[in-house]
Amino acid sequence: MSAQQPLLSIRGVETFYGKIQALHGVDLDVYDGEIVTLIGANGAGKSTLMMTVCGTPQARNGSVTYCGEDITYKPTFEIMRTGIAQSPEGRRIFPRMTVLENLMMGGMVAGNEHFEEDLRRAFELFPRLKERQQQRGGTLSGGEQQMLAIARALMSRPRLLLLDEPSLGLAPIIVSQIFEAIAELNRADGLTVFLVEQNAYHALKLAHRGYVMVNGTITMTGTGKELLSREEVKAAYLEGGAH
Amino acid sequence: MMQARQRDSLFVASVKDSLGGALVAFALACVMVGLKVDVASGRGAELFLEHRWLAVAIAVALVFVVRLGMNMFFWKREDAPSLGLSGFLPKGGLGDGSTNLLKYGMLVLAVALPFALMYYLGSRGSRQYIDLAILVLTYVMLGWGLNIVVGLAGLLDLGYVAFYAVGAYSYALLAHYFGFSFWICLPLAGILAAFWGIILGFPVLRLRGDYLAIVTLAFGEIIRVVLLNWYEFTGGPDGLSGIPRPSFFGLEFTRGEGGFADFFGLKYNSIHRIIFLYYLIFIMAMFTNFVTMRLRRMPIGRAWEALREDEIACRALGINTTNTKLTAFALGAMFGGFAGSFFATRQGFISPESFTFLESAIILAIVVLGGLGSQVGVVIASIVMIGGFEMFREFEEYRMLVFGIIMVVIMVWKPRGLVSSRTPSVALSKNAKGISADLVQEGHG
Numbered sequence: 001m002s003a004q005q006p007l008l009s010i011r012g013v014e015t016f017y018g019k020i021q022a023l024h025g026v027d028l029d030v031y032d033g034e035i036v037t038l039i040g041a042n043g044a045g046k047s048t049l050m051m052t053v054c055g056t057p058q059a060r061n062g063s064v065t066y067c068g069e070d071i072t073y074k075p076t077f078e079i080m081r082t083g084i085a086q087s088p089e090g091r092r093i094f095p096r097m098t099v100l101e102n103l104m105m106g107g108m109v110a111g112n113e114h115f116e117e118d119l120r121r122a123f124e125l126f127p128r129l130k131e132r133q134q135q136r137g138g139t140l141s142g143g144e145q146q147m148l149a150i151a152r153a154l155m156s157r158p159r160l161l162l163l164d165e166p167s168l169g170l171a172p173i174i175v176s177q178i179f180e181a182i183a184e185l186n187r188a189d190g191l192t193v194f195l196v197e198q199n200a201y202h203a204l205k206l207a208h209r210g211y212v213m214v215n216g217t218i219t220m221t222g223t224g225k226e227l228l229s230r231e232e233v234k235a236a237y238l239e240g241g242a243h
Numbered sequence: 244m245m246q247a248r249q250r251d252s253l254f255v256a257s258v259k260d261s262l263g264g265a266l267v268a269f270a271l272a273c274v275m276v277g278l279k280v281d282v283a284s285g286r287g288a289e290l291f292l293e294h295r296w297l298a299v300a301i302a303v304a305l306v307f308v309v310r311l312g313m314n315m316f317f318w319k320r321e322d323a324p325s326l327g328l329s330g331f332l333p334k335g336g337l338g339d340g341s342t343n344l345l346k347y348g349m350l351v352l353a354v355a356l357p358f359a360l361m362y363y364l365g366s367r368g369s370r371q372y373i374d375l376a377i378l379v380l381t382y383v384m385l386g387w388g389l390n391i392v393v394g395l396a397g398l399l400d401l402g403y404v405a406f407y408a409v410g411a412y413s414y415a416l417l418a419h420y421f422g423f424s425f426w427i428c429l430p431l432a433g434i435l436a437a438f439w440g441i442i443l444g445f446p447v448l449r450l451r452g453d454y455l456a457i458v459t460l461a462f463g464e465i466i467r468v469v470l471l472n473w474y475e476f477t478g479g480p481d482g483l484s485g486i487p488r489p490s491f492f493g494l495e496f497t498r499g500e501g502g503f504a505d506f507f508g509l510k511y512n513s514i515h516r517i518i519f520l521y522y523l524i525f526i527m528a529m530f531t532n533f534v535t536m537r538l539r540r541m542p543i544g545r546a547w548e549a550l551r552e553d554e555i556a557c558r559a560l561g562i563n564t565t566n567t568k569l570t571a572f573a574l575g576a577m578f579g580g581f582a583g584s585f586f587a588t589r590q591g592f593i594s595p596e597s598f599t600f601l602e603s604a605i606i607l608a609i610v611v612l613g614g615l616g617s618q619v620g621v622v623i624a625s626i627v628m629i630g631g632f633e634m635f636r637e638f639e640e641y642r643m644l645v646f647g648i649i650m651v652v653i654m655v656w657k658p659r660g661l662v663s664s665r666t667p668s669v670a671l672s673k674n675a676k677g678i679s680a681d682l683v684q685e686g687h688g
Contacts, residue, residue, distance in 0.1 A: 054559065080561030092556035094549050098667045105549050108542050109561035134670065156561065 005068060007032045007160055007192055008053070013062035015045075015052045022048045024216045025062065030160065030194050035186050037195040037203040037224070039237060040213035046196040047089050049213070050164050053194075054086055055079045066160070081109050085158035089165055091149040095138030099129055102137050102148055106155030114157070122151040125181050143174035150181070160192045161185070167199040175199065179206050200237035204228045212237075257314035261307050268306035272299045346619055353380075353525060357518045366514040373517050377524055377589065379629045381582055384528040386609040386621035388578030391535055393607065394616035395544065396571035397551025398448070399456040402463025403606055405443075406436040406576040408598035410583025412470060415483040415593055425489035425588050429581060436580025437573040444572040448565060451554070463603055470595040482594025486587050491519055520589055527585060531578045532618055538574075540668050547571050548616070548668070605629075612653055614660025623661055 006029040015023040022045045030036045040046050052059050055076040064072045071079050080086065085106075094102050103122060107115055123130040126147040132140060137148060146166050153161060163182070167175040179202055185191045197203035204210050204224040212220040212233060220227065227233050278292060356376055360369035385407065392400045413432040417423045423431070447458045470477045477483065488496060494503040496516035503519075504511040538544035546567045549557050557564055587593050609628055613620025628646075635642055657663060 056558065076558045077561050077563045080559060086559045088556060088559050092553050092559070094552035094556065096552055096665055097545075097548060098669075100669055101545060101548075101667060104669060105545060105557075105560055105562075108546065112542075134667065152560070 004031065006030060006065075007067060008194065009063075009065040010049070010053070011063050011065070013049070013052055013059045013064065015048055015057055015059050017048075017057065022216055023052065023059075026213075026216070026218055028211055028218065030192060032159075032192055033186070033190050034209060035182070035193040035195060035207045037197055037207035037210045038213055039197055039200040039203055039210060041236075042198070044213045045216040046213055047164055048216075050086070050089075050162055050194070050196050053079075053084070053162065077109075080156075083157075083159040084162065085153040085156050085160070086162040087146075087149040087153045087164065087166060090168070091142075091145045093137040093140075093145050093148050093152065096136055098136055099133045099140070099148060102152050103129075103155050106152035107157075110156045112155075115155075118155050118157065122154060125154075125184065126151055143170050143178070146170060146174075146178060147181075150178070154185070158191070160194065163193060163195045165196060165198060167197060167202060175202060182206065200233065201228070204233075253314075257311055260314055261311040264310040265303050265307040269299070269303045272302045349619075349622060357521050361514070361518075366512055370514055370517060373514075373521055375630065375633050377517070377521050378633070379625050380521070380524045380528050381586060381589075382606065382609060382625040382629045383622050384524065384531050384582045384585075385579060385606045386613065386625055387528065387531045387535060387618060388575050388582065389606050389610050390575075390613075390616065390618065390621055391538075391547070391578070392571050392575035393610050395535075395539065395551065396547040396568060397615075398568060398571065399452065400459045400572075400575070401456045401600075401603055401607065402459035402461070402466075403575070403579055404598045404600070404603040405459075405463040405466040406440060406579030407583040407586065407602065408466050408470060408595070409436045409439050409576075410580030411587040411593050411598070412477060412483075412583075413580065414584035414587045415486050416477070418487050419483060419485075425487065425584070429584050432584035433577040433580045436583065437577035440573040440576025441569055444569045448568040448572065460600070460603075463598075463600060467595050467598050470598070478594075480594060480596075482592055482596075484592040486591050486593065488516065488591065489519075489523065489588050520585075524582075524585055524589075527581055531581075534574075535618065543567070543570060545668055608650065612650065612660055614657075614662040616665060617660065617662035620660050620662035 008028075008030040010026055010028040013023055013026045014021060026045075026049055028036075028038070028049070038046050038049065048057075051057065053064055053071075055071070055074055055078075059072055062072070063070055066079075066082060066084065069082075071082065094105065097105070103119060104112060104115070107118060123133075128144055129147055129151055132144060137145065140148060146168075150161075150163070150166065166178050166182075170178070182193055182195070183206055186193055195203055195207060204227050207224040210222065210224050210227045211218050212227065220230070220233065222230075228238075278294065357369070357373055360372050363369075364372070385403070388406075389400065389403045392398050392403070410432040413435045414425065414428040417428045417431060418425075443459070443462050447455060447462075450458060471479055473479065490496075491503055494506050495501070496503045496513075496519065498511045499505065502511065503509075503515055509515070535544075539548075546557065546562050549560075549562070550564060550567055550571075554564055557567070586597070590597075605628065609621055609624040612628070613622070613624035627649075631649075632642065632646070635645070638645075653661065
C-alpha cells in the first residue's frame with residue numbers, strides 16, 4: 001500500500017490562530033482505500049488539522065496535497081469540489097430544512113445528477129433517514145443528525161470523506177451503528193476515510209492506520225491494532241474507555 | 244370511518260371551544276355593551292342607565308359563530324385552541340390548506356378590486372381606495388424583494404430603501420436627460436439597482452449579522468445624502484418633477500385624440516390611469532413572487548436557505564458563499580429598483596425625502612412580521628401595516644404608538660411572524676420529478 005502515491009498528503013503543516021500556533025509541523029498520509037484515524041485529547045489540534053485540509057484556516061507553512069495537486073491555498077469551496085467531502089464537527093445540518101432538502105444540498109455542487117441513486121444508497125446505509133425524510137433536520141435526534149451529516153457529505157460522491165468526531169455526544173449503540181456504516185462504505189464502495197476521533201477505542205478498531213496527536217504534533221503512528229496494544233495509548237486514551 | 248370519527252371529535256371540540264368563547268364574550272359584553280350610561284337630554288347633566296340586551300345577544304352570537312367557523316375550517320385542530328392568549332392564533336402557523344385558500348382568495352380579490360370599488364363607489368369615491376391599494380401593493384413588492392435577502396438568504400439589510408431610491412432616480416434621471424420612456428427605463432432601473440447591489444455587496448458580504456446590518460444602514464444613508472447634495476445632477480432637496488407617466492402600449496392616458504379613452508371609445512376619466520397603475524404594480528409584484536417561488540425550488544434558492552441556516556456547513560459542501568450572497572443581494576436590489584421606478588412614475592415627483600431610513604424600517608418590519616421567508620405573510624403584513632397606517636390618519640399622534648404596540652404583540656404571540664410554517668422546496672410524491680415511487684414506501688431498504 002505504501003508504495004503508491006498517497007491520496008492525501010500533509011507535509012510540515014503549521015497553522016496559526018492569530019499569534020497562537022495550533023499545529024507544529026504535522027506530517028500525515030492517507031492512501032487510497034484506507035481508513036485513517038487521528039486521535040488525541042481535547043485541544044490537541046485534531047479538528048484544526050482537518051479544517052486546514054479544507055482551507056479554513058489555511059496553513060501558514062507546509063503543504064496539503066490531494067491527488068498530486070497542491071490544495072494548501074485553494075479556497076474552501078473549490079477544495080470541496082475536488083472529490084473531498086466533509087461531515088463537520090457538531091454535524092451542522094440545516095435545521096429548518098427537511099432531511100430530503102439537506103441531502104439535496106449535499107449533492108448540489110455535483111449537480112444532483114445521480115440524486116435518485118445516491119438517495120437510495122444513503123437510505124440503505126441509514127434506514128432511519130428514510131423514515132424521517134420529510135421531517136425538519138432540527139427535529140432529529142443527535143444520532144440521526146449525525147447520520148444525516150454523513151449522508152449529506154456522501155451525496156457529492158466523494159473519493160475522500162473527512163469525518164470530524166462523528167461519535168460526539170452519542171449513545172454507544174448509535175456510535176456502533178455509525179462506525180459500522182463507515183466500515184461498510186469503505187469495504188463496499190472503496191471510500192477513503194479520514195476520521196478524527198476522541199473515542200480512541202472505536203476509532204482504532206475500525207481504522208487501518210492511526211495517528212496520535214499531542215499539542216499540535218504527531219507523537220505516534222502505526223496500524224490500528226498496533227496502537228491499540230501500545231501501553232502509552234492505553235494509559236492515555238483507553239483507560240476506562242474500552243467497552 | 245376513522246376520518247368520520249375524527250371530524251366528529253373536531254366538531255365537538257370546536258363547539259365546546261366556541262361555547263367557552265361565547266361565555267367570555269357574554270361576560271365582557273354584559274358590562275361593556277349591555278350597559279350604557281348616557282346623559283339625559285333636556286334635563287341638565289343627569290345621568291341614566293340604558294340596557295341593550297339585544298346588542299349583547301348579537302355580539303355573543305357573532306363570537307360563537309365566527310369562532311366555530313374558524314375552528315372547523317381554518318384552524319382545523321384536533322384540540323380546538325384553548326382559551327387564553329395562545330388561543331387567539333393557531334399554534335402551528337396557518338396550515339397548508341388554509342394558506343392556499345387564503346392565497347387564491349387574496350389573488351381573486353386583488354384582481355377584482357378596482358372594478359368592485361368602481362361599481363360600488365363610482366370613479367370619484369373609489370379613487371382614494373385604489374390609490375391606497377397601489378401603495379399597499381408597492382410595499383408588497385418591496386417586501387417580497389427584501390424577503391429574498393432577509394427571509395431566504397438571511398442577510399439582514401437595513402438599507403433596502405437605497406435600491407428603491409436608485410430605481411426611482413434612475414428612471415427620473417434617464418427620462419429627464421435622455422427622454423426615455425417608462426418601458427425602456429423599467430428594466431434599466433432594475434439593472435442599475437442590481438449593479439449597485441453588487442457594488443455594495445462585494446466588499447461587505449464577508450460581514451455577518453449585526454456588522455452587515457450596520458454597513459447596509461450606512462449605505463442607505465449615503466445614497467440619500469448624495470441625492471440630497473448633488474444639486475446640479477439630482478436637483479437636491481427640490482427633487483425631480485415632471486417625470487413622464489407610463490403609456491399603455493403607446494397610448495397615453497390623456498384627454499382628446501389618440502389617448503387611451505379615445506382609442507377604446509370610452510369617455511375620458513382620470514381614473515383610467517389610476518386603474519392602469521394598479522394593474523401595473525399588481526403584475527410587477529406577481530412577477531416578483533413568481534420569480535422568487537421558482538428560484539426557491541432551484542439549487543440557488545435552496546442554497547440561499549441553507550446559507551441562512553448555516554454558513555460554515557455551506558462552505559463545507561462546496562458552495563461558493565460569496566457568489567450565493569451576491570446573487571441574493573443583487574436580485575433583491577433589482578426588485579427594489581423596479582418598485583422604485585414604479586414609484587417615480589406614479590408620483591411624477593421624487594425627492595430624497597421619500598427614501599429615509601423609516602422606509603427601510605417599514606419594509607423590514609413587513610418582512611419580519613409576515614414571517615421570514617413567507618410570501619403570504621408579507622401580503623398580510625403589508626395590508627395590516629400600510630392599510631392600517633392610512634386608515635388611521637386622523638389619529639396622527641397615536642399612530643406610532645399603536646404601530647409599536649401591534650409589533651410587540653405580534654412578536655410576543657408569534658415570534659416567527661404571522662405565517663411561520665415553511666413549505667419544503669422538495670417532496671417525494673408520485674408526481675415529483677426524478678424520484679421513483681418505490682423510494683417512498685416505508686420499511687424497505
